[in-house]
Amino acid sequence: MRKLIFSLYLLAIATAFGSAQQYDLVLAGGRVMDPETGMDAVQNVGIRDGKIVRISSEALDGHRVIHANGLVVAPGFIDLHQHGQDLASQRVKALDGVTTALEMEIGAPDVAEFLKGKEGQSLIHYGTSASQVAARSLAFGTPLPAGTILPKTGPATDQHATPGQIETMLQRLREELDAGGLAVGMGIQYTPGATRSEVIDVFRLAAARGLPVYTHVRSAGRAEPGSAIESVGEVIGAAAITGASLHIVHLNSSCALDSLECLSMIEGARARGLDVTTEAYPYIAGMTAINSAVFSPGWQERLGISYDKIMLPDTGERLTKERFDELHNSSATHYVVIFSNTQELVDKVIQHPLVMIASDGLEGHPRNAGTYSRVLAQYVREKESITLMDALRKMTLMPAQMLERSTPAAKQKGRLEEGADADIVVFDAATISDRATFEKPMEPSTGVRYLVVAGTVLVDEGKIVPNVFPGRALLGPGKHSAWHE
């Protein structure tokens, strides 16, 4: 059917314009790689009206022809987990090959406001989950301050919710899904007062909407009770009980030294028919707010680390007890880097076939700017522990398939195929490298030569094109249809 429509389309074009310049843009002579079909061949890609309409070994005419000889032409990377949604972050994401960056872990506190603020002003595609953390703060009468996604510790994070508060929270989540939320985002570690029963209630709501739950699990240490193993068990249990799909974010930081055991739990759940997925970023350190519930009393025992494993990103200063107390008690939110994993384990996690790449990006941590290039440089080129096609699958097809649980629009993403959206990265596999470090976390990656977003060239010869905003919203089903439970 697609072929027939396509032939008619070509016929119409040929009739109207003769054979000249059938395409808006042609990427000519690159190594076209598509993880879904397995295509890995030198081809020409014809783009028109934001779509890939032709992939062929024949020469194609276009208003613009980009010669991609010697370069890889792949689907643009899809980052399911990006907190920094400002233009500075979008620029470094684009130079890291990302064409879609979604705030799914926690979610924007106000979906409608988030979408309105980005319309026509986004370099790359965007979208958000509905935030359980924000809904809980609201239900406790202490809405999150503008511009924040995480609450400072207090009653809204630490206390059990009353039945009335839970109903208010669920109602807010329904409204946020109606506004276009793609999923429910739960930062359980940031709301330790949430009971197991409250967690199940939120999963039930997601299941009723047919949408997944993305979650930062309850705790990250090895000490029992409250271990990462227990926390992963909690959310797998909630998924089993309710039928909601479950995506566990940043397995590398949530499970840390027990990452491989957590992966075996996810494999086991999947083998029993549950829809459980996960992701990781290629760094041994995480990052979070020092006045969040992660650092409530007992954190050293829970996380199995001490002050010296915590670093201030701007200065590289390692904390002492005095400095920690000062920052923890400050009313300003300071983000800190936490060294909690080993290189050996992170390497094993990144190469595991179930693990998608997602950055958890925010300013201050090099993962914001360097995640995707780092995987291609370190794992594909240097260690040769992942094939280029498998790395691309982790960055494109797997996250697109995850997103299909939220919107059919994702079926056109993460693929380099005729009919797919023209979200394309063109990079030099021999040189692509991350340059962001803990000292200079916003240094852009090098090696992405071109980035096409919805058919528009956003990165041209390695540089961001000024004043183009081709990014569009990905919306959950609530935005398009009236739901009644």
Ligand SMILES: [Zn+2]
């Ligand atoms: Zn997190």
